[in-house]
Amino acid sequence: MINTVLLLSALFVSVYGGENALPYLSSKEQCTELLGGTDVSVIFTADPGLQYGGIGENYFILQSLQNAKNVTFPACFSAVRGDLFSSKVVLVTTGEGPSTAQLCVFEVLTCSEYIKETMFFGTAGFSPRKGGILNPPSDCTPPVEEGDLVRYGDICITNHAINWDCQGAEWSDTAANWPNECSLAGSPDAPFQDALQDASSASYRGWDCFVNDPDQKSLDLADEMYAAQNYTNKVAPPPEGVQEYLGWYWGNVTQGINRTWTIDTAAAPRVFGRNECAEVDSVYWWTGTPWDTQARGFVSNAVGGAPNTTETVAATAMEGIGFMAALRMAQNITGIAIPYVILRATSDFSIPNPVYQATNGTWLSGQSISLPPSLAATGDGGGAPVTMYAIESGNSLILGLFENRLKSSSSTMTGEVDSSADASQDTASSSAGVTKVLMLNLYSIVTLYHIMF
DSSP states (O other): OHHHHHHHHHHHHHHHOOTTOOOOOOSHHHHHHHHSSSSEEEEEESOOSSSTTSSOTTHHHHHHOEEEEEEOOTTSSEEEEEEETTEEEEEEEOOSSHHHHHHHHHHHGGGGGGEEEEEEEEEEEEOSBTTOSOBTTTBOSOOSSOOSBOOTTOEEEESOEEEOOOSSOBHHHHOTTTTOSSOOOOSTTSTTHHHHHOTTOTTOTTTTSOOOOOOHHHHHHHHHHHHGGGGGGGSOOOOHHHHHHHHHHHHHHHHHHTOOOOOOTTSOOOEEOTTTEEEEEOSSOOBSHHHHHHHHHHHHHHTTSOSOGGGOEEEEESTHHHHHHHHHHHHHHHOOOOOEEEEEEEEEESSOSOEEEOTTSOEEEOOOOOOOHHHHTTSSTTHHHHHHHHHHHHHHHHHHHHHHHHHHOSSOOOOOOOOOSOHHHHHHHHHHHHHHHHHHHHHHHHHHHHHHO
């Protein structure tokens, strides 16, 4: 009953307005007040800093924002507009989780006509190595060459978010073949085996796993972001604690697989391009070699190649699928395809514990190893400094994109709202916007209905 009242209340407020009305906007004047202008770049992040690193995922971008002004999108945690290297930008914090992100992004996109592009950034768990360490079931011999080892702060640029809601995907809890790390979940005793084994399916089991089909402008935005990686070289080397944490992790991994790989813990963050990585999302946390192998198979399909897991990196997170769904819904309603890109920076690994081969040949996940005293003393296993560094790394790449644009521009943008627009165009936009607004409200109510019920 309470849910029904809330639903009807939301419908009434969104349709009939009033001082408490949700700002599903139609006029240029209303949208430009919220966005700060037209042709605006919107940068979404999820974590406001209440967890993990202790700072918001847009912290370093916010420090560079000029003429900052707080604005309100009720479905979002917070929003700030301003100027970033002479570009009009809105920083929006959605809150965590795919449904939360979808509602927030969808609300902002009611002003699609005045948005130049969208970006979503956040930290994530990554495959520890491009191509993985083991590739079950056919190849469980660790590579001789170290290849591209992933470090904290490394970045994935992608146009894909893959929805893999496989529930309870802890290898030790759901897979009948546990503890054998060189296996897949192919057993009637593994309740979600179908979803986990369907990496080769082009349809990804319908909506269980979907991959957006990016347009050329979105691909170009991803490539432009990749070209800005020279800016990440300006990021200071990781703090001593982060370097120690990374050295501890890879030291134990190489010991477990009997390899002599080395990793430069002080190196600048590496950037993986859109053909090397993608985001694989679930509302449930998952870890372990089989899950990472499966995720890299999804990535391989998403970026247009055969399911070759040896050439990909999977970034595991939550919000990308909500971001993508909102983009798709808004485009279906407005007919406006807004260029988009997702960035994720490494804050942990999808294989948190080293693997090792038992005397009988079975590959197992190693027990948690005691942290060095300096990391154990932090109380969070060193996680907060790692997350802060990942945020700094990802924010630096975004800042680099806007700085590069300013340098390549023959003249800087003034940021003034264009007041010379034809009045008839405003009238037409307002009239068309009313229809779009009513449709967007209907979609929002439907979305709320599914969430509450």
